[in-house]
Amino acid sequence: MSLRLGDAAPNFKAVTTEGEIDFYEYLGNSWGILFSHPADYTPVCTTELGKTAKLKQEFEKRNVKVLAVSVDPLDKHLGWRNDINETQQCTVDFPIIADDKREVADLYGMIHPNSSENFTVRSLFVIGPDKKVKLMITYPASTGRNFFEVLRVIDSLQLTANYSVATPADWKAGEDVIVVPAVSTEDAIKKFPKGVKVVKPYLRYTPQPNVD
Known part of the structure; x- marks a missing residue:
């Protein structure tokens, strides 16, 4: 298997x-x-x-x-x-x-x-x-293989393992991320104090949470 x-x-x-x-x-x-x-x-x-x-x-x-x-x-x-x-x-x-x-x-x-x-x-x-x-x-x-892509994916995996976010297409460390659908906009605003940009109810961006 x-x-x-x-x-x-x-x-x-x-x-x-x-x-x-x-x-x-x-x-x-x-x-x-x-x-x-x-x-x-x-x-x-x-x-x-x-x-x-x-x-x-x-x-x-x-x-x-x-x-x-x-x-x-x-x-x-x-x-x-x-x-x-x-x-x-x-x-x-x-x-x-x-x-x-x-x-x-x-x-x-x-x-x-x-x-x-x-x-x-x-x-x-x-x-x-x-x-x-x-x-x-x-x-x-x-x-x-493109090992810079491997590093990029590891950055995404490690970030999303610890925060309720996902990474958009072509994302690189330090760029804005997406709030996962399981988190309501109301809760997202509380969870991500750097701000939440609502494009659509299902598409909401926030600055990468573990970057100062």
């Missing part, structure tokens, strides 16, 4: 470039990103892991831990990591899971037979501190 939003993220133990891990123990109380790439020593994957390494501080600011996974063995990961560091001018120090038995790939449905029977597609899962799946994105092998 395929994973869906709100499902518990399957736990697993795995060998990685940073040693053996238990997924839940590694995450602790943090948010997590688990993303697969088709294969080591390939061009698009090299740029993706390099970009992830360069965004380390952005992920840390958001209390997010990152793990990558493919069906390549550990020795191949270790050699390729040197190439990533060299060509992308970065330091990859997050775990890359050696899933040569396809255990993690099968748990998370990362192999799509109609795309490839042997390699993982570019799947990405955001896992909350409650170990529930908050986001799933899948890209084809030919298209590298």
Whole structure:
């Protein structure tokens, strides 16, 4: 059965470039990103892991831990990591899971037979501190991911987990947000002292509540 939003993220133990891990123990109380790439020593994957390494501080600011996974063995990961560091001018120090038995790939449905029977597609899962799946994105092998979009979505997920708001199309951190329909306008005015702009009874904006 395929994973869906709100499902518990399957736990697993795995060998990685940073040693053996238990997924839940590694995450602790943090948010997590688990993303697969088709294969080591390939061009698009090299740029993706390099970009992830360069965004380390952005992920840390958001209390997010990152793990990558493919069906390549550990020795191949270790050699390729040197190439990533060299060509992308970065330091990859997050775990890359050696899933040569396809255990993690099968748990998370990362192999799509109609795309490839042997390699993982570019799947990405955001896992909350409650170990529930908050986001799933899948890209084809030919298209590298936009990790700034991943950061944007994490900003939205973390904001909306704590406040009765939603984020509109193309929203970026610091911009106005939408009051959720479950909150009446009367209650919204009390709940959001920065003000509420009513466009329609169902469409009401307020400044982002956790920004001074």
